[in-house]
Amino acid sequence: MRPFKLLFRCAAVIAICSTAMGSAFADTFALVNINQQALFFNQINEGAQKAADAAGAKLVIFNANNVPSAQNDA
Numbered sequence: 001m002r003p004f005k006l007l008f009r010c011a012a013v014i015a016i017c018s019t020a021m022g023s024a025f026a027d028t029f030a031l032v033n034i035n036q037q038a039l040f041f042n043q044i045n046e047g048a049q050k051a052a053d054a055a056g057a058k059l060v061i062f063n064a065n066n067v068p069s070a071q072n073d074a
Contacts, residue, residue, distance in 0.1 A: 028058045032074045036063045 031048050033041045045061050052059035064070040 027056070028060065030060045030062060030074070032062045032064060032071050034064050034068070034071060035066045 029052060031045065033044065036042060036045070048061070049059050062074040064074065
């Protein structure tokens with residue numbers, strides 16, 4: 001019976017730690033746009049920022065500045 005309790009406690013600690021670490025990293029999201037000159041992309045940025053603010057998350061917006069490879073490297 002003792003090994004079962006020890007195994008159960010270890011599993012509980014791992015589950016709690018992984019949940020805490022996962023939620024710590026899940027609060028930041030990234031949005032990569034091809035450019036920020038077009039009104040359409042600026043509206044996407046505004047809507048995404050409002051949604052992130054409402055969810056209590058951080059949003060990082062990257063402007064690829066019309067360079068497709070920059071979107072891949074972001």
